[in-house]
Amino acid sequence: MAEAALTGGTDVYDLAIIGGGINGCGIARDAAGRGLKVFLCERGDLGGATSSASTKLLHGGLRYLEHYEFRLVREALEEREVLWGIAPHIVRPLRFVLPHVPQMRPRWMLRAGLFLYDHLGGRKALPGTSTVDFASSPIGEGLKPGLSVGFEYSDCWVEDNRLVVLNARDAERKGAQIVTRSACTAVRSDAQGWTLTVEGEGGARREIRAPVLVNAAGPWAGDVVRHLAGRSPKGRTRMVQGSHIVVRKLYQHDRCFIFQNGDGRIVFTIPYEQDFTLIGTTDRDYTGDLTQVRASEEEVSYLCRAASGYFARPVSEREVVWHYSGVRPLYDDGAGAAQAATRDYVLELDAAGGAPMLSIFGGKITTYRRLAEAVLDRIAPLYAPPQRAQITARRGWTGRAALPGGDFPMQGFDALRRELSEDYPFLAPREAERLARYYGTEAAAILGKASKPSDLGRHFGAGLTEAEIEHMRRNEWATTSEDILWRRSKLGLHLTREQVRDMDRYMGGLSQVA
CATH class of the missing domain: 3.50.50.60 (FAD/NAD(P)-binding domain)
Structure with missing residues (x-):
């Protein structure tokens, strides 16, 4: 292109x-x-x-309420359901659990903040806040014994790239x-x-x-x-680095956690790509080369310690299977700490x-x-x-207008996934879900008249086929294996090193032909 x-x-x-x-x-x-x-x-x-190094959240920014950024929070809260409505394939609702830690913010403050969060942005489809008793709920499994209660609220996930x-x-x-x-x-x-x-x-x-x-x-x-x-x-401009780590799944339920830390920052843990947990972010000032942004050992260690402060089983740096980092060009409003910058x-x-x-x-x-x-x-x-x-x-x-593939009802993703599975019964359930999630109503165009896996061409692992690669190349400006495995998708997490090298060779051959 x-x-x-x-x-x-x-x-x-x-x-x-x-x-x-x-x-x-x-x-x-x-x-x-x-x-x-x-x-x-x-x-x-x-x-x-x-734009591909975010926490993948469409959220109002609960912590921004403490900095009195009510206009920003209201606008962001309103946008969650707007974006869900125009892109219900790549956007989905999530439930976040905020454990109460008596040594940090008092319970009344958390309740007040969440009350504002529920009502400031004209929430309609997303469920409101509720209280979780960790002792009687499976959500509490794996958390440290000293945590007894949490508050559950809604935000949304987005496939950012x-x-x-x-x-x-x-x-x-x-x-x-x-x-x-x-x-x-x-x-x-x-x-x-x-x-x-x-x-x-x-x-x-x-x-x-x-x-x-x-x-x-x-x-x-x-x-x-x-x-x-x-x-x-x-x-x-104030350059603020945000780094994230990915580890094997830390718990079995589908809730996300938002953890408060003693330094004033917060860290999320989010179920990720079915088999993993995403942990982030770091929020620190950055002065290095913008083309060489990487999560530092210090940041990886910080995120592991932050999560370990809440889970009974500590999270080790050895468990990190992938990390990524980006720099946000924030407007410098003179805030002292990076996490407080607007x-x-x-x-x-x-x-x-x-x-x-x-x-x-x-x-x-x-x-x-x-x-x-x-x-x-x-x-x-x-x-x-x-x-x-x-x-x-x-x-x-x-x-008001749907993004490509998003022309179906906001809460109609499950029906779309079932329809895809019925039309293409050779697809494994998780593969049908992934294709519906990435491409929405356009998934059928990629699969075409296929009646068996071999009709989709060569398979590279984790469900990735020549047919899907061709769609990304022709319609999504993808030219390298990194574009495909780490930005258009996160299938790189599921492939072996040899499979990744195979993809590199394949894409290299295509670029030479082009």
């Missing part, structure tokens, strides 16, 4: 976007759906940095051009707008003209302003010389859609009246 698009010459668009994370792709979808001709370039894979890709796909369907593995190497401005030079991995170049530029480069947003555009950002987004519009550039700082995956709406609100006045009216008239459409 990317290389074919870089054919030389200069093309004119209504809007150019640098950055293919969740914010960039969400903006591209919204703008294309409002009739703008959109170009987006991403120097790596879609969602290849921060798939959310990015589905927004990009819908944007493309509506006319946007999405170009991956293609870096914006230079920009220049004049009274008519911007000219971007975009270079692909093979060295092919092209120039893009657009009257408005959106800088959605995430951790690199400041670099785009300073080094590419030659301007001075008004605000400051997760709200700030939009900085610079119209120097008549060439407007809007840069995004901060934000969280839960509110990406609302952020995109705010961006379109800010740039709409920059266009001529007819186009401005068109942009304004379609505000809010992204909260």
